[in-house]
Amino acid sequence: MATEPSSTTPVPALNRTRQLEMYHRARKTLPGGTNSNFRAWGEDTIYIDRGKGGTIWDLDGNEYIDLRLGYGPVILGHNDERVDDYVNEQMRRGVSFSLTSEDEVRAMELICELTGWVEMARMTVSGTEATMHAMRIARAYTGRNKIVKFEGQYHGVHDYALISVTPDDMSELGDADKPVRLAWGRGIPDAVADTIIPARYNNLDLLRRTFEEEGDDIAAVIVEPVLGNAQGILPQPGFHAAMRALTEEFGILLIFDEVKTGFRFAKGGAAEYFGIRPDLATFAKAMGNGYPAAAFGGRREVMSVLPDKVSHGGTYAGNRVAAAAAVKTLSIIRDTNALETIHATGRRVQDGLREILNPSGVPYVFTGHPSMFGIMFTEQAPTEYRDWANSDHELYDAVALGMLARGAMPEPDSREPWFICEAHAGGDTVDRVVSIFEASFHAALEARTRGEIPVHAEGASHDVGSG
Ligand SMILES: Cc1ncc(COP(=O)(O)O)c(C=O)c1O
Numbered sequence: 513m514a515t516e517p518s519s520t521t522p523v524p525a526l527n528r529t530r531q532l533e534m535y536h537r538a539r540k541t542l543p544g545g546t547n548s549n550f551r552a553w554g555e556d557t558i559y560i561d562r563g564k565g566g567t568i569w570d571l572d573g574n575e576y577i578d579l580r581l582g583y584g585p586v587i588l589g590h591n592d593e594r595v596d597d598y599v600n601e602q603m604r605r606g607v608s609f610s611l612t613s614e615d616e617v618r619a620m621e622l623i624c625e626l627t628g629w630v631e632m633a634r635m636t637v638s639g640t641e642a643t644m645h646a647m648r649i650a651r652a653y654t655g656r657n658k659i660v661k662f663e664g665q666y667h668g669v670h671d672y673a674l675i676s677v678t679p680d681d682m683s684e685l686g687d688a689d690k691p692v693r694l695a696w697g698r699g700i701p702d703a704v705a706d707t708i709i710p711a712r713y714n715n716l717d718l719l720r721r722t723f724e725e726e727g728d729d730i731a732a733v734i735v736e737p738v739l740g741n742a743q744g745i746l747p748q749p750g751f752h753a754a755m756r757a758l759t760e761e762f763g764i765l766l767i768f769d770e771v772k773t774g775f776r777f778a779k780g781g782a783a784e785y786f787g788i789r790p791d792l793a794t795f796a797k798a799m800g801n802g803y804p805a806a807a808f809g810g811r812r813e814v815m816s817v818l819p820d821k822v823s824h825g826g827t828y829a830g831n832r833v834a835a836a837a838a839v840k841t842l843s844i845i846r847d848t849n850a851l852e853t854i855h856a857t858g859r860r861v862q863d864g865l866r867e868i869l870n871p872s873g874v875p876y877v878f879t880g881h882p883s884m885f886g887i888m889f890t891e892q893a894p895t896e897y898r899d900w901a902n903s904d905h906e907l908y909d910a911v912a913l914g915m916l917a918r919g920a921m922p923e924p925d926s927r928e929p930w931f932i933c934e935a936h937a938g939g940d941t942v943d944r945v946v947s948i949f950e951a952s953f954h955a956a957l958e959a960r961t962r963g964e965i966p967v968h969a970e971g972a973s974h975d976v977g978s979g
Pocket of ligand 1: 583637638639640641643666667668669736740769770771772796806
């Protein structure tokens with residue numbers, strides 16, 4: 513077991529020799545030294561060696577309890593032998609044919625069975641592709657052009673998804689009554705951005721007004737059932753049901769982006785958890801325990817625009833490795849109590865954190881679901897992305913960095929939730945997470961009294977607007 517760290521225990525400096533060397537080597541050929549902007553942390557960029565269960569080791573041999581889990585996919589644990597053995601067995605039969613294998617059929621049957629409402633689905637390689645295709649299907653089915661998406665929600669990196677995603681400065685999102693289309697980065701054509709209408713999560717008045725003004729040209733609303741890009745901010749009671757009714761009233765499709773929540777919140781994902789039947793949904797992450805498996809699916813009538821009326825394909829769509837991983841992972845989720853274990857483990861972690869946070873007097877709320885939750889240092893439960901600016905994220909960032917140095921790795925950005933996998937239930941993992949949090953939290957508070965962490969200024973640009 514790791515030594516019991518306390519806030520007064522000096523934080524051992526992590527050995528980063530090989531990683532720094534790798535960073536300087538990598539950035540000559542990979543922009544930022546990584547294959548994703550989200551992993552490019554300058555000289556702090558982490559280069560990974562291996563993972564097992566809920567633990568990972570970087571190239572310098574530093575060990576961490578992994579609370580990022582690759583941004584969520586590793587639902588069972590790294591290097592899960594049940595999944596890896598089946599994938600290995602299947603991949604020895606050849607991996608890429610651009611022909612259809614039985615595992616692809618089984619994987620989609622499992623999605624239909626587990627969700628209970630998806631009637632047809634197709635595989636993609638990434639969540640990005642899945643949301644891109646779901647949007648196109650919705651446009652094709654309805655004959656309309658526009659898609660409503662919520663501020664702060666992340667649906668991947670295609671052009672239509674990169675609108676009003678994750679600014680630090682909330683004023684960039686525009687007036688609360690009339691949010692603007694904020695493109696994330698250059699290179700997104702105005703003509704594409706113009707087809708996306710930003711909305712505010714949990715704000716039904718704005719949604720209704722948008723439908724009344726432009727409903728005839730709106731094909732779909734795409735929604736992450738919880739705001740996964742802001743620590744899993746929850747829907748207010750009745751929000752999803754009211755949105756479902758509103759979309760039906762205006763003949764608009766409802767797309768649940770279950771890339772993060774699918775097969776995690778419940779066997780049937782967030783749709784089951786919140787009791788909603790969308791028209792389309794997208795899946796990835798947990799469906800393959802880390803292998804690149806993803807899918808979009810939905811009502812038979814809607815999906816039936818394929819194959820004749822809409823383009824969809826992909827050399828690697830349904831490739832053997834991903835299909836095998838999906839079959840095995842989804843079978844485990846269906847046939848075992850893995851999800852109950854994950855949910856109970858998340859609750860144990862939260863109980864431990866409460867024991868530390870409650871006596872501290874620092875206001876906080878848990879967001880999200882025990883399997884994927886955030887801690888926001890704020891008095892008031894957040895309801896939308898703009899509220900993140902009002903949380904004391906400076907304190908959170910210091911805690912997260914302290915945890916990293918002490919051997920547990922949440923994402924060092926206060927918008928990303930902590931993820932729990934089945935393997936975290938074993939050994940003393942929960943106790944270690946809690947004690948590492950305790951030491952890091954107290955160290956951060958002490959650092960603040962020394963003036964080393966800026967005191968949070970309320971999001972000056974946050975405009976509460978019309979509810
Ligand atoms: C809700 C949601 N949708 C879509 C995506 C994009 O998935 P991918 O990274 O596999 O392209 C993500 C990724 O984090 C996501 O969280």
